[in-house]
Amino acid sequence: MEEGADGFAVGALPDAIAIRRMGVDLPVLLYPGPLPTAAETIESLRLTVSVSSIEELERWRSATSVVRVFVKVDLGFFRAGATPQEVGRLLAAARHHSDVEVEGLYAHLSELPTSGSASASEQFIRLRAIVKEAEASGTRPPIVMLSSTEGVLSYPEMDLDAVDPGALFVGIAEANQPARSVTLQPALRAISTSLVSIKRVDASLGPEPAIPGFRPGMVIGVLGFGWGDGLPRHLPSQAEALVRGHRVRLLPPTHLEHVRVDLTDVPQARFGDQALLLGKQGDHTITLDEVAAQWGTDVIGLYAQLRDHIPRIYG
Numbered sequence: 001m002e003e004g005a006d007g008f009a010v011g012a013l014p015d016a017i018a019i020r021r022m023g024v025d026l027p028v029l030l031y032p033g034p035l036p037t038a039a040e041t042i043e044s045l046r047l048t049v050s051v052s053s054i055e056e057l058e059r060w061r062s063a064t065s066v067v068r069v070f071v072k073v074d075l076g077f078f079r080a081g082a083t084p085q086e087v088g089r090l091l092a093a094a095r096h097h098s099d100v101e102v103e104g105l106y107a108h109l110s111e112l113p114t115s116g117s118a119s120a121s122e123q124f125i126r127l128r129a130i131v132k133e134a135e136a137s138g139t140r141p142p143i144v145m146l147s148s149t150e151g152v153l154s155y156p157e158m159d160l161d162a163v164d165p166g167a168l169f170v171g172i173a174e175a176n177q178p179a180r181s182v183t184l185q186p187a188l189r190a191i192s193t194s195l196v197s198i199k200r201v202d203a204s205l206g207p208e209p210a211i212p213g214f215r216p217g218m219v220i221g222v223l224g225f226g227w228g229d230g231l232p233r234h235l236p237s238q239a240e241a242l243v244r245g246h247r248v249r250l251l252p253p254t255h256l257e258h259v260r261v262d263l264t265d266v267p268q269a270r271f272g273d274q275a276l277l278l279g280k281q282g283d284h285t286i287t288l289d290e291v292a293a294q295w296g297t298d299v300i301g302l303y304a305q306l307r308d309h310i311p312r313i314y315g
Contacts (some may be wrong), residue, residue, distance in 0.1 A: 001026060009164055013038055013047075020045045025105070029070055031082040031145075038065035048103055052081050054093050061099060069094060070104040071141065073130060074121035077110040084126050091139040094282055104143030104162070107135070120151075124158055153178035172300050186288055189302060189315075190279030195243065197222040198263060198271055212237060213251045213262060220251070221263040223275050228256040230306040231277075232295050235259070239294045243274045244268055245282020 007027035007298045010016050013034045020028070029048045036059050042049060048068040060067045071090055074081030082090050087105075094100045107127060109120055127146055134140035147158045149167040153175040167174050171186040198221045203207065208214040223241065227233040231254050244266050251260035263269045271295040274281075278291045292299050 006162065009166075013041065016045065016047050017041070027077065029104075029106075032072060036060055036063035037192075050080070050106075051090070051094075053086070054090055054300060056196055057090065057094060057097075057100065061097065064099075067100050068101045068103055070106055071102060073105060073107040075107045075110070075126045076115075076119065077108055077112065079108070081107060084130055088133055088137065088139075091134055091141075092137065095139050102139075102141045102161075105130075105141045106143075106145040106164070108148060109146065117154075119157060122160075124155070126198070135187060149174045153180050153182065156180060167300055170300075170303055174300065186299070188278070188288065190290070191225075191277040192279065193223050193225040193275050193277065193308070195221045195261075195263075195269060195271055195273045195275055196224045198269060211252060213249055217262040219267070219269075221248075221261040221269060221275075222258050223250075223261055223277075224257055224258065225277065226257045227254045228307065229310055230295075231259060236294050236296075240286065241277050242279070242281040242284055242286060243273060243275045245284060247284055247286075 001024050005026065007029065008019055009029040009031060010019070011031040011033055013030065016028045016030060019065065030042070032050045032052065034042065034049065036249065039060065043064045043066070046068070048070055049060060050072045051060065051069045052072045057067070057069065060069070062214060071087065071094065072081040073087050074083055078274040091102070094102045107123070109123055124146065131140060131144055142242060143161045143312060145162040146160055146165060147155065147163040147165070149165045149172070151158045152163050152165045152168065153173055156179055168182070168184070170188065173184055199219060199220065200219050208216060221243070225231055233254050235250055235252040235254055240247045241250060241261055242261065243261065246266045248266060249262045251262055261275065276286065278286050280287065288299050288302065292302055297305060
């Protein structure tokens, strides 16, 4: 807001509620997800909903006194949104009702594996035809939006009235050969937890489990981080953490709240020490790309995979 954003868009109602609680009074668009059962909250917070059909529009009208909407269009993503064939009827129906405020129309470029630059051009042609028809019928909304991060970087001609560069906000450029060059720094700089237990394995425990990484006499640490926090349930063999500036191996299996770590080669490690799953400690660094590969996702997936209950520290 301080940098001049005109509004925000979120996929979950709790995020919109959090934005309002921070005192932000700018428009907030809800992507498909919240249902009319939450209409009282949505109306009281002056939120804007997405509609993809006349049926959806009527359901929202029956639940609220005034419906603020963005019409969602599907240009070939095969996800939420009215088809190009149906969107004209939806815009006309919305315009017909005095209790409906159509604030905008938007689409998302397809992210299907079969999509590419040719597909993006075809989708843009479809959207321009929709806008041209809406202008002719007097139903064009004040805002037409298509570009997310890849669109902003790769297709400047698709800027239109507004853009929605979500990944750019966390320092990720989702484009291999961008037409616009930007300098970004990832917002996710570290994933930090602590050693919550340390012990040396002895014979009183019985035989070591037949699991890679376990051996007699080793020192085992326990980190306060598990698959309930976002760590993969099935750890790859190369997964590591940083403790006291040393790379140490994570030991499978991952548990809901904990994961083991081999501290045999770090005798100075102590209960309560910081452990990094991502970041720099001493002379060693575990990078975003490294963690993404270990966790079986990509860099943007790390942001989504970390659970909401994990505290965020902003510097």
